Amino acid sequence: MTVLTATRAPAITRAPSRPRRLGVRAAQLLVGAVVLASALHLDIGWSDLAQLPADLRHYLGLMFAHPDWSRLPGAFYQTWVSVSMAWVGALLGVVLSTLLGIPAAAGVGPLWVRLPLRGVFAVLRAVPEVIIAIIILTVTGLTPFTGALALAIGGIGTHGKWTYETIEAVPPGTAEAVRAAGGNLLEVARWGLWTQASPELMSLALYRFEINVRTSAILGLIGVGGVGDLLTGYTQYRQWDAVGVLIIVIVVVTMVIDGISGAIRRRIMRGARTRDVDRSS
Amino acid sequence: MDTTAHGPEAATPASGPWPIRLTDVTVRYPNGVVGLRGVSLAIEAGEMVSVVGLSGSGKSTLVRTVNGLVPVTSGTVQVGPYRVDQLRGRRLRHVRGSIGMIFQGFNLADRASVYHNVLVGRFSHTPTWKTLLGLTSREDREMVMSALDSVGMLEKVWGRAGALSGGQKQRVAIARALSQEPQVMLADEPVASLDPPTAHAVMSDLRRVNTERDLTVLVNLHLMDLARQYTTRMIGLRDGELVYDGPASSATDADFEAIYGRPIQTRDTLGQ
Amino acid sequence: MTVSQLSVPTRPRTWPRVAVVVGVIVAITVLTTLPALGGVNIDLGAIARNWGNGSERIGKLFPPDPSILPRTWKPLLETLEMALVGTAIAALLALPLSQWAARPTNPSRSRIVVRGVLNVIRAVPDLVYATILVAMVGVGALPGVITLVLFDLGIVVKLVSEAIDSADASYMEAGRAAGGTQTQINRVTAQPQTWPVFASQVLYSLELNVRISSILGLVGAGGLGRLIDEVRGFYRYGALSMIIIEILVVVIAIEIASNVLRKRLR
Numbered sequence: 001m002t003v004l005t006a007t008r009a010p011a012i013t014r015a016p017s018r019p020r021r022l023g024v025r026a027a028q029l030l031v032g033a034v035v036l037a038s039a040l041h042l043d044i045g046w047s048d049l050a051q052l053p054a055d056l057r058h059y060l061g062l063m064f065a066h067p068d069w070s071r072l073p074g075a076f077y078q079t080w081v082s083v084s085m086a087w088v089g090a091l092l093g094v095v096l097s098t099l100l101g102i103p104a105a106a107g108v109g110p111l112w113v114r115l116p117l118r119g120v121f122a123v124l125r126a127v128p129e130v131i132i133a134i135i136i137l138t139v140t141g142l143t144p145f146t147g148a149l150a151l152a153i154g155g156i157g158t159h160g161k162w163t164y165e166t167i168e169a170v171p172p173g174t175a176e177a178v179r180a181a182g183g184n185l186l187e188v189a190r191w192g193l194w195t196q197a198s199p200e201l202m203s204l205a206l207y208r209f210e211i212n213v214r215t216s217a218i219l220g221l222i223g224v225g226g227v228g229d230l231l232t233g234y235t236q237y238r239q240w241d242a243v244g245v246l247i248i249v250i251v252v253v254t255m256v257i258d259g260i261s262g263a264i265r266r267r268i269m270r271g272a273r274t275r276d277v278d279r280s281s
Numbered sequence: 282m283d284t285t286a287h288g289p290e291a292a293t294p295a296s297g298p299w300p301i302r303l304t305d306v307t308v309r310y311p312n313g314v315v316g317l318r319g320v321s322l323a324i325e326a327g328e329m330v331s332v333v334g335l336s337g338s339g340k341s342t343l344v345r346t347v348n349g350l351v352p353v354t355s356g357t358v359q360v361g362p363y364r365v366d367q368l369r370g371r372r373l374r375h376v377r378g379s380i381g382m383i384f385q386g387f388n389l390a391d392r393a394s395v396y397h398n399v400l401v402g403r404f405s406h407t408p409t410w411k412t413l414l415g416l417t418s419r420e421d422r423e424m425v426m427s428a429l430d431s432v433g434m435l436e437k438v439w440g441r442a443g444a445l446s447g448g449q450k451q452r453v454a455i456a457r458a459l460s461q462e463p464q465v466m467l468a469d470e471p472v473a474s475l476d477p478p479t480a481h482a483v484m485s486d487l488r489r490v491n492t493e494r495d496l497t498v499l500v501n502l503h504l505m506d507l508a509r510q511y512t513t514r515m516i517g518l519r520d521g522e523l524v525y526d527g528p529a530s531s532a533t534d535a536d537f538e539a540i541y542g543r544p545i546q547t548r549d550t551l552g553q
Numbered sequence: 554m555t556v557s558q559l560s561v562p563t564r565p566r567t568w569p570r571v572a573v574v575v576g577v578i579v580a581i582t583v584l585t586t587l588p589a590l591g592g593v594n595i596d597l598g599a600i601a602r603n604w605g606n607g608s609e610r611i612g613k614l615f616p617p618d619p620s621i622l623p624r625t626w627k628p629l630l631e632t633l634e635m636a637l638v639g640t641a642i643a644a645l646l647a648l649p650l651s652q653w654a655a656r657p658t659n660p661s662r663s664r665i666v667v668r669g670v671l672n673v674i675r676a677v678p679d680l681v682y683a684t685i686l687v688a689m690v691g692v693g694a695l696p697g698v699i700t701l702v703l704f705d706l707g708i709v710v711k712l713v714s715e716a717i718d719s720a721d722a723s724y725m726e727a728g729r730a731a732g733g734t735q736t737q738i739n740r741v742t743a744q745p746q747t748w749p750v751f752a753s754q755v756l757y758s759l760e761l762n763v764r765i766s767s768i769l770g771l772v773g774a775g776g777l778g779r780l781i782d783e784v785r786g787f788y789r790y791g792a793l794s795m796i797i798i799e800i801l802v803v804v805i806a807i808e809i810a811s812n813v814l815r816k817r818l819r
């Protein structure tokens with residue numbers, strides 16, 4: 001197309017051929033085949049699937065066309081039960097995970113403490129809260145307290161991990177300074193790590209509460225009370241107009257809590273940054 | 282575009298380089314800052330023109346009004362047969378297809394391949410649904426390859442853009458603009474992020490584009506020696522106002538001091 | 554540096570704020586633990602009363618009862634299949650949706666609508682979807698898969714669109730200058746650009762899916778959960794613990810595999 005290339009072969013014939021990347025292709029094909037095989041093997045009537053959009057429209061109409069607003073007070077009351085469960089579970093869970101998470105951080109606890117703790121976190125992370133609730137309710141009964149305990153214990157898995165990861169992300173300088181000044185383990189944790197890691201940890205604690213708000217509704221489904229309990233009843237008796245109200249309440253309350261908690265979290269993290277600037281000046 | 286090389290595309294490109302005409306152009310940004318104040322300017326077809334001025338003087342604003350990336354507040358912008366200031370949507374995109382642009386920061390998608398980055402230049406000639414399905418015509422592929430070939434980057438066509446050096450990235454960016462088969466080439470401080478030898482190489486590439494491909498070239502520079510060496514005509518901007526318009530090679534240090542509004546400093550030249 | 558040098562400057566100014574924060578936490582905690590208001594009744598007495606009976610049952614968790622294993626294979630397979638199919642469908646939908654939900658890839662106002670809808674989808678917990686869908690379309694894998702798709706869409710689209718929002722998007726300007734439509738720019742440049750984040754989030758959602766789909770059966774949506782419900786009903790705690798161990802092994806194995814894959818993406 002220019003003086004330069006006019007006398008030579010077209011660039012397209014001289015261009016290096018596109019790399020084949022056979023491995024990647026094979027992996028893509030394999031994943032595709034496994035997904036397809038899974039879909040076909042699943043016990044789903046594919047003819048039902050064609051029916052699905054119509055079904056959804058039908059039931060969404062039943063739920064939201066004329067919601068039964070007389071259920072509103074009850075829905076709010078049970079949502080409050082769920083939120084209480086979430087709060088108490090978050091508080092207990094965060095306290096426990098902080099206590100366990102700090103010694104699990106590299107540079108704080110010795111290896112023989114760290115490894116078993118991390119193992120416990122990994123196991124608790126893998127077990128769904130519902131199953132924890134099923135186990136402990138034999139002792140505590142079908143009460144919101146069971147729900148809160150299940151949230152607390154289940155939360156240790158992820159929150160303990162976040163705690164030690166946050167502490168490990170703290171730049172080592174401060175802790176070394178405290179150690180150099182002759183501080184013991186507790187003092188290192190309090191002055192060297194806590195001051196640096198606490199904004200992040202507080203923000204994560206709030207986030208734990210946000211997660212628990214969702215999980216507590218789920219726990220209600222096995223009977224520990226709250227909005228999930230109500231939902232089981234309504235769906236069993238197919239009171240769709242009541243289900244609709246419940247969904248609206250769940251969505252609104254969850255989004256409001258997310259909004260407030262998110263705003264506080266952003267403030268905490270912004271505060272942490274300004275304090276860093278103060279310190280460096 | 283008289284020597285379009287091979288393939289069926291030889292018939293498509295129009296009419297050779299385009300003139301650019303700005304009449305009393307003012308640009309006021311939404312935040313109230315005035316980027317350009319009453320600039321009038323006529324660039325002939327096939328000229329190679331530099332725009333110089335201090336940082337913040339409105340150079341980027343000026344070249345971006347030419348392809349409508351910055352809308353003008355008042356005044357007219359005529360590029361070839363089109364009134365860019367009056368176009369929107371599909372018709373504006375069509376005109377932009379004939380105006381190549383390169384940037385200080387290269388503006389490549391680092392994780393995409395060099396090939397896909399240059400393919401961007403073919404967008405305005407390709408229906409969206411074809412791009413969406415990943416259907417590339419042989420013609421488009423041919424143009425991508427020859428554009429890369431003309432800047433010496435054909436070997437890297439399947440590599441990631443992010444893995445290239447700064448100079449190589451700017452060459453790929455030039456290839457992206459060339460693959461558009463443009464009538465006008467805009468360049469916004471194309472060498473400001475490059476070391477001196479690479480800067481000279483890229484400026485030579487641009488001059489070659491101007492002469493061999495016969496394009497109108499408008500290039501922003503903040504270095505006076507590059508403007509003198511590579512361009513024939515120079516536009517000086519200060520605080521959004523046109524304060525100089527004349528030949529580049531004979532512009533004196535006093536002319537530059539007038540444009541800059543301060544004595545010349547060592548950082549105003551690149552050196553060899 | 555010494556301890557006192559480090560702590561002196563920040564301390565005096567923070568205590569009023571600390572007092573307020575502690576006060577608010579205490580207040581909420583009191584409110585949420587008042588049974589009269591519907592709060593959680595922290596009833597340690599009940600634990601003491603139930604302890605004998607309950608702890609004996611919990612003791613039956615050990616040893617795990619391997620005789621249940623043959624019956625778990627089919628539901629386990631179903632659990633994994635649901636997780637995989639759910640993730641795959643969600644990934645296909647999330648690819649365009651995350652571009653529609655991010656500012657650089659969708660400067661128009663429709664972005665706000667997409668985000669709003671996804672916020673609503675994310676506000677409904679997974680098992681709530683499952684419960685309602687089972688009531689709508691009947692017991693089986695279908696409500697399970699739909700639940701997982703909705704759950705995944707919520708997290709993948711949120712995380713990927715936030716990643717697109719915060720990443721450098723100067724290449725967009727080049728696409729626009731070349732006369733491309735937003736769709737063309739997204740397809741050719743934004744898609745490879747955000748691919749690693751996207752793939753990593755999809756793998757993460759697969760991890761979560763395995764964990765969730767193992768309990769979806771509790772409300773009738775297929776998989777291991779149905780078996781869990783059954784053995785719990787018959788108080789077969791040894792079998793229950795065997796199933797839990799099985800879930801544990803599978804979830805941790807998937808987590809490890811996905812972590813290895815995700816490291817390779819970077």
Ligand SMILES: Nc1ncnc2c1ncn2[C@@H]1O[C@H](COP(=O)(O)OP(=O)(O)O)[C@@H](O)[C@H]1O
Pocket residue numbers: 310311312314315316334335336337338339340341342343
């Ligand atoms: N998108 C924008 N919004 C608001 N003000 C802008 C924008 N872009 C540039 N400006 C302002 O317009 C003036 C000219 O900028 P610019 O054209 O970028 O100058 P130059 O390229 O010569 O450095 C500057 O004061 C700059 O701050």
Ligand SMILES: [Mg+2]
Pocket residue numbers: 337340341342469470
């Ligand atoms: Mg500029």
